[in-house]
Amino acid sequence: MKQTLSINMAMSIDGKVARPDGRWYGLTSEADKRQMDNYRSKSDAIIIGKNSIINDNPRIKLKFVENAINPRPIILIRRGTLTPDKKIFEESDHIPLVICCKANKKEIEENLKNRVEIHALDSDDIDPKKVLGILSRLGYERILLEGGPKLNYAFLKQGLVNRIHITLVPFLIGMKTLPAIADGDTDLPDFDKKKWKLVSSIQEESEVFLTYENIE
Numbered sequence: 001m002k003q004t005l006s007i008n009m010a011m012s013i014d015g016k017v018a019r020p021d022g023r024w025y026g027l028t029s030e031a032d033k034r035q036m037d038n039y040r041s042k043s044d045a046i047i048i049g050k051n052s053i054i055n056d057n058p059r060i061k062l063k064f065v066e067n068a069i070n071p072r073p074i075i076l077i078r079r080g081t082l083t084p085d086k087k088i089f090e091e092s093d094h095i096p097l098v099i100c101c102k103a104n105k106k107e108i109e110e111n112l113k114n115r116v117e118i119h120a121l122d123s124d125d126i127d128p129k130k131v132l133g134i135l136s137r138l139g140y141e142r143i144l145l146e147g148g149p150k151l152n153y154a155f156l157k158q159g160l161v162n163r164i165h166i167t168l169v170p171f172l173i174g175m176k177t178l179p180a181i182a183d184g185d186t187d188l189p190d191f192d193k194k195k196w197k198l199v200s201s202i203q204e205e206s207e208v209f210l211t212y213e214n215i216e
């Protein structure tokens with residue numbers, strides 16, 4: 001089976017994925033949480049960046065899908081570390097895998113001893129292609145990327161994303177500096193040539209669940 005990478009993000013009507021305080025909470029319904037669990041239950045591994053864990057402290061364990069195996073959390077930490085009090089370290093069926101750089105390996109080992117497995121790259125940055133290579137060697141084929149937006153951008157820029165799930169939530173936030181689902185300094189290569197096909201659109205009250213697939 002070919003490895004597939006799917007982004008999953010919720011977005012306001014005006015395209016924002018974070019509140020003015022830089023976090024994301026309280027803007028989605030239970031229907032979105034159910035849909036999120038549905039996507040997670042069909043994934044072997046779920047990638048999350050350090051910032052999103054610090055800001056949102058997300059719960060990874062499936063709540064709404066019975067008898068499903070939780071996807072393994074894959075945490076990308078380029079610099080520094082995380083504290084062990086985060087929900088992601090408490091609730092998983094699996095021991096999370098941290099992918100980091102050579103410079104912060106020791107710090108992570110000291111802070112997250114016995115809580116995570118660590119894979120340190122021999123570099124100062126985390127190359128998204130290498131991340132998928134590591135996951136492929138571990139046998140993980142269905143990968144969910146739950147951001148945040150900087151991480152989404154890094155994977156999109158290398159053309160590694162096959163599918164995008166977007167939940168459109170009925171709020172307008174308005175502040176121009178807030179990120180969209182992909183947050184980077186330059187435009188994505190060939191953004192006007194690569195087409196995304198809408199393969200599913202489900203409305204539940206005032207939320208819309210959209211799924212786009214890369215058709216190149």
Ligand SMILES: NC(=O)c1ccc[n+]([C@@H]2O[C@H](COP(=O)([O-])OP(=O)(O)OC[C@H]3O[C@@H](n4cnc5c(N)ncnc54)[C@H](OP(=O)(O)O)[C@@H]3O)[C@@H](O)[C@H]2O)c1
Pocket residue numbers: 008009010011016017018019022023024048049050051052053055056076077078079080125126127128146147148149150151152154179183
């Ligand atoms: N609406 C939604 O569905 C949703 C979903 C997720 C997040 N969010 C929100 O979006 C906010 C902003 O997120 P953000 O963009 O700052 O967070 P982000 O994408 O989580 O930031 C990137 C994080 O990933 C790490 N990273 C590792 N390798 C990387 C690479 N190659 N390129 C980029 N980053 C890499 C960075 O580590 P270092 O810091 O160590 O460099 C950084 O902590 C979050 O706080 C959250 O509230 C919203």
